[in-house]
Each structure stands twice: as structure tokens, then as C-alpha cells.
Amino acid sequence: MGTAIWVVLGIILVAIIYLINIxxxxxxxxxxxxxSFAQIEVQLKRRYDLIPNLIEVAKKAMTHERETLEAVVTARNEAAAFLKAAAANPGEASAIQHLSQAEGLLGGALSRLNVVMEAYPDLKTNQNMMQLTEELSTTENRVAFARQAFNDAVMTYNTYRQSFPPILFAATFGHATDAELLEFADSEEIQQVPKVTF
Structure with missing residues (x-):
């Protein structure tokens, strides 16, 4: 009977160690x-800081485009607010979804600004505008890389949390829901193959 107790205690110890590992x-x-989300936050804040400078330079040349400039500023402010909320809890699906939507609106506003800027040749050759546009483009690339790293980390977390046996204990350990992937509108556009007609 002494051996049976040791075997039971050994099994319990292995189970406890396994649960600790999970x-x-x-x-x-x-x-x-x-x-990974903190890295996205750093790059998005950098972009948000560049946008007011871009608007200031554009404002001097684009006197009749006040509505477009205001749309960019409004979208930037909303995205910054949603970034702050998402940074507080990057595991909360609704916060990530709201940030994603706000980034989509900001991307659309910036695209409209770029289209309008095409009508102002002086603005395209302005040294400050060229430098800001280059910095913004570089930051966009950094955001894309940081978002990819975040989404990879989320996938790893979700896959492990959903696998057996961790799924049996995840909720008990405070991991009841999956983390949300961060998708921006541009990622959907990139995935669509353009039609070419001859």
C-alpha cells in the first residue's frame, strides 16, 4: 500500500507541474x-505626430481644401483615442476592432489628401512636404511590420489557448477569450488582385 500512495502522489505532482506549465x-x-502591440503603438504615435506637421505645410498651399484637411485631423484624433484604449488592453477584441476601423478612416482621409495634393504642383516640390511624406511612408512600413509581428503573436496565443488540453484550463487561468487580430483596411485592399483588361 505504501507504493500505491507514492504512485498517486507522483501522478498528482506530474499533473500539478503540467498545469503550471500550461x-x-x-x-x-x-x-x-x-x-508586439506596444511596438505598433510606438509607430502609430509617430505617425500621428507627423500628421499635424503635414497638415500645416499643406494648409499654406491648399487654401481651398479646408474640408479635406479637417477630415484628416479629425480621423487622426479619433485613431489616437482608439489607440490609447487598445493599448490599455490589447487583448480586448472590441478595442482592437475600433482601432482597426479608425485606422481605416484615417487611411481613407490621407488617401483623399494625397489625391487633392496632386492638384498643387508647388506642394509636391516643397522640401518640407517631401521630407514629411517620406517619413510618413517609412512609418507606414514600420507599422505594417509591427502589425505582422503582433498578428503572428496573437495567432500563437490563440492556437495554444484553443488546443487540447490547455482549452480545458484557459478560462480558469484568466484566458477565457481569444485575442483579436489587427487588420487595417489597406491589408484587405492588398489581398484583392486588381483586374487587368486589354
């Missing part, structure tokens, strides 16, 4: 995607 892995994967 808990630690869930925490590790959550921390990875939260850190």
Missing part, C-alpha cells in the same frame, strides 16, 4: 502579443 505558457504568449 499557465506559464499562456502568460508567456499573452505577454508576447501585448509587447
Amino acid at each position: 499557465y506559464n505558457t499562456l502568460v508567456s504568449y499573452r505577454n508576447r502579443f501585448q509587447n
Whole structure:
């Protein structure tokens, strides 16, 4: 009977160690995607800081385009507010979805601004505008890379959380829901293959 007790205690110990491993892995994967979101936050803040400078330079040349400039500023402010909310809890699906929608609106406003700027040749050759546009483009690339890293980390977390046996214990350990992928409108446009007609 002494051996049976040791076997039972051994099984319990192995089970406890296995549960600790599941808990630690869930925490590790959550921390990875939260850190990845922090990298997105840094790049988006950098972009948000560049936009007012871009607007100031454009405002001097585009005297009749006040509505377009105001739309960009409004979209930028909304996106910055949603970024702050998402940064507080990058695992919350609604916060990520709201940020995604706000970024889509900002991207649309910036696209309209670029179209309008085409009508102002002086603006296209302005040294400050060229420098700001280049910095904004570089930041967009950094945002895309950071978003890819975040989405990869989210996928790793979600896959582990949904797998068996972690799914049996995830909710108990405070990991009841999946994390949300961060998709911007431009990622959907990139995935669509353009039609070419001859």
C-alpha cells in the first residue's frame, strides 16, 4: 500500500507541474502579443505626430481644401483615442476592432489628401512636404511590420489557448477569450488582385 500512495502522489505532482506549465505558457504568449502591440503603438504615435506637421505645410498651399484637411485631423484624433484604449488592453477584441476601423478612416482621409495634393504642383516640390511624406511612408512600413509581428503573436496565443488540453484550463487561468487580430483596411485592399483588361 505504501507504493500505491507514492504512485498517486507522483501522478498528482506530474499533473500539478503540467498545469503550471500550461499557465506559464499562456502568460508567456499573452505577454508576447501585448509587447508586439506596444511596438505598433510606438509607430502609430509617430505617425500621428507627423500628421499635424503635414497638415500645416499643406494648409499654406491648399487654401481651398479646408474640408479635406479637417477630415484628416479629425480621423487622426479619433485613431489616437482608439489607440490609447487598445493599448490599455490589447487583448480586448472590441478595442482592437475600433482601432482597426479608425485606422481605416484615417487611411481613407490621407488617401483623399494625397489625391487633392496632386492638384498643387508647388506642394509636391516643397522640401518640407517631401521630407514629411517620406517619413510618413517609412512609418507606414514600420507599422505594417509591427502589425505582422503582433498578428503572428496573437495567432500563437490563440492556437495554444484553443488546443487540447490547455482549452480545458484557459478560462480558469484568466484566458477565457481569444485575442483579436489587427487588420487595417489597406491589408484587405492588398489581398484583392486588381483586374487587368486589354
